[in-house]
Amino acid sequence: MSSDDNIDDNEDFYTPGPDILFNIRSNIKNYSFEKANKRLKLQYDLQKNFNSLNNLKFRRSIYNKLSNLSLQGSQIISNRFTSSISYSKNLNYLSVSSWNGNVYLLNPIDLSILKTFNNLHNEKILSSTWNNNNNSLFTGGSNGKINIILNPINEEINEVPNIISINAHNNSRINDIKFHPTYNYFTSASSDFTWKLWDIETNKELFTQEGHSDIINSLSYHPDGSLLASAGNDLILKLWDLRSGNLILNLNENQNDHTNSIHSLDWRLNGYHLASGGSDNQLIIWDIRMMKKLSNVLSHNKLITNIKFTNSNNETLLSTGYDGNLSLTSCDNWITFKKLNTLDKIMSLEIIENENENENTDLTIFTGGWDRSVKLFKI
Template identity: 30%
Template sequence: MNEFGSTTKRMEDEYEDGSEIGYIDRAAESTLEQHRKVLEEFERKREARGILLPTDDVQVRKELRKRQVPVTLFGEDAYDRRERLRLILALELEKAEKESDETQVIPEGPKLGDDKQTETFYTEGTARLRAARKEICLHSLKCARERVSQEKRRVRALKAFSEQRNDMDDEDFSLAHSWQEKRKEFIKSAQFMSVLSSQFGDERPLTGIRFAPTHQILATCSWSGVIRLWNVSDCNEVGVLRGHSERVSSIAFSPHVSSSYLLASASADNNVRLWSIDCDNYSLTKTTVLRGHSARVTSVEYHPLGKYLATASFDHTWRLWDVETRKELLVQEGHSKPLYKVSFQVDGSLAISAGADCGARLWDLRTGRSIASFLGHGKPILTVDCSPDGYHFATGSEDHSIRIWDIRKKRCVYTIPAHSALVSHVEFHKNGHFLLSSSFDNSCKLWSTQGWVLIKALIDHEDKVMCCNSTSDGQYIASCCFDRTWKLWGVENWAQEKEEGEEAPLLLNGMEDERMEISH
């Protein structure tokens, strides 16, 4: 036998002994086994997320007791207990499927967590919640009908206006021309926007700022737990609201004003307060505390009706309150981590919640169902706001970006690399011409809603910008900062600047060419 033949024979002997190839096979089998276990665990968790569970902690305890497992573990809260039940049900489901494959016998009767079940678990709502949903439904249908009709008319008029058609009636021409002129006027004025006033707001960092519906006053809140009222005309303090024992994280004015302003505030003391403020002398007439959250409340927002209030919290839930009766109507779970923001769609039929789980959820207030989940941000979502068009909303995240989402397509349609630090606040203006954002990169920015082009950057702050807000006419913008100051932005001597602006080249022409045909 030649040398080559002896070498081949020796290799075959080694393979038969399993000294080399056997080791490789065992290593490969071990790796494949690890991958198989990881995939099984991933599949088990995926199936567990689809299991319907009762939201009431009492019912969760009953289900655990029924399965003869500990009702509660050391350091376990209601959410952890619910997730433990979810995992137990997933294991039961997996075991039942294996037994079914072996015996070819279908288990008798549906079980909790079985995807073949015909019964869905619901927590029964109160009569007040049923009445509120009916009222929201009727209001949203009316608003949606008017919004869609106006939008169709505006789009038709703009199309005819751009094509210079002769068959346009005077009313459509006036509508298209008016909308174009208002947008041009705002973009021109934005080029000259600067700081009109800068005020020291509190002894500790400011966290929120909001204009009242009448634009006569604005309110600021801070880590000191104090809310201060300011006169917009001279930027002087006109009132102080004290009541929270911890820092205040968010404030919101009711959209409707009668003889008094109604202001809501959310705090780290787990409470929400409603303040009634006299419109004439800005004195406090009444205050009410809403208790229910078990962790710090991060956001408060009024429903467009003005009768309901939504709050988001670190207890992983958002809640709906009746402002008139001061009663809690709804406790909504669904997020796996703390919530930072909840916002209402312009018609009032939908709510959008977002938080530290890097996702946003869309809720139908008329039925209580979760319609869709929106995933895409790489870090927690800190802020969310809905567009006046009714089908877009924006989210700002710690990943420094703003994402524009389409509710109809259920996906992100545009990503704005907006800031060089986390985005602390986003807000659509009521006229739909621009999106306002603030960031920890010490700036506020205005973005055109046609093409998402930058209109103006407001960069006079010396520290992190915590929040911003604009008046409904777009004349003023207010922003508050971590350095305990707030600033009022606007255009000084607008008539003179307008004449100069007509000769200056603007971004307008470039923006007018942009349309809503946006891509990733």
């Protein structure tokens, strides 16, 4: 084997990018340092004042409450699958994207359709999310374009919306769009085996990141904003350090855990638990401190499409799949304590967490999928 072959085998994926990236990475470093200090201090204080009995009562109260979760409403939205759901807390609107290329704005209380953007994409929409800084809506399509609706709630129903269209991935499907916690940047993942970092103000690409050998399906930002997790059809879950631009960790590198494509990722607020779900029906919890699998959650018997940790109590993991199940799992012992079946494949998941006057958290869950509907679950 030549020396050149050795270099290729040990290639360290790193994208220098333009000079502006130095300032961006410095800003991310400063932001994440402050967030990490607050997170670690909170964890230290919680551990210092930990009371096992009170903690047990708290967890039981959460699970007892969530065990009463039930289907409260269902609305047919589209003539094709509902592929993505996103909630804007600022506007109190629910956006629903469909494989027919349309986006629908819904009332999250009664699921009534308030506005429709017909043919926003000329092909399937795979991902959509709100920018909470300026209340614009970002959508990604199978034609490789990101469309940004700058004023989606204009009262003039017939007025043509102001839409910015970006040819982001050269006709390769966009599978996920995520905003950095600072909301200064966003990231797109594509079937062209790359993810890209974009500037929010200019909508300009900052750099393209290679490293995966197959389609990238999902992205997730670390709560501190320092790391980005990416995963897809190559079965490898990669962690990228946004402060340096380096690939720092490959999980499942020997493919002993996930045995088929990974479709969803999410970080827990504690900063060291990362969940992944895939078409091998596995929901895996990784502990980044140990750099290995912590637990395998038995929640689904078909492809897992979405996973989300609750932020308010940090004690529950929600997941959906092609088995039609919405599953709730305890983060204490990683046992699923509640399953709700919707009788058809679920493709999208969104949650709303609002504290009520008793300082308890009301959890509302929305799902969408092959039955072309949006379903609302509430206690």
